[in-house]
Amino acid sequence: MQRIVFTKRAQKDAQKLAAAGLRSKAETLFAILRDNPYQTPPPFEKLIGDLEGACSRRISIQHRLIYQILDDEKVVKVIQCGPIVNKMRREKTMSSIEYLRIFSDADGRSHFDSSTIDLRMNDYAPPATPLNTSPPESARAMVFLELPVGWFGDWHPTPVRQWLFLLTGECEFETGDGERCRRKAGEVVMLDDTMGKGHRTRAIGDTPVRIAAVHCP
Secondary structure: OOOEEOHHHHHHHHHHHHHOOOOHHHHHHHHHHOOOOOOOOOOOEEEEEEEHHEEEOOOOOOEEEEEEEHHHHHHEEEOOOOEEEOHHOOOOOEOOOOOOOEEEEEOOEEEEEEEEEEEEOOOOOOOOOOOOOOOOOOOOOOEEEEEEEOEEEEEEEOOOOOOEEEEOOEEEOOOOOOEEEEEEEOEEEEOOOOOOOEEEEEOOOOEEEEEEEOOOO
């Protein structure tokens, strides 16, 4: 059994979790840390950079539980448990595109994650002026989709790992952990839940949802 201690920042974060409707999820993770901080699932990741030596578990799409395991003292030190701001966003020298990822854990349950694709200045189409681009990726196929008004797709895994680029309308995704998230025209989604129960999708509003879907190898 581990003892949990909180930094001052984590104490402030914890007080705000109830207002965000995340207290129950956070308490479940705290219980896991007390019993076995190395337990999977739910998955965790080891961090690098300024937080090297710490671990991260997901509370919600925007909230992370960041902690350090002190084995010799049988202590788990919670560093923060609030919303994470991507450091790259604050760097004026770099542009990025944020996307929503839907993935499956080892038990086949789907979850949300939020990530970014970094864009760097590149001589992409000479003699035109250089512009920001992402690193190139291979694609297997590309199709256009249209979700009619009122369309609902019950639980299903994605048939292939694919990028979705929303062109019109708005849709709502629901993952196996009960979380819901909406995305609208101009936003990007990565479907990576090729196993398990999958996710639900619903067209929102009175506009058909048109999507450009790019299938990954």
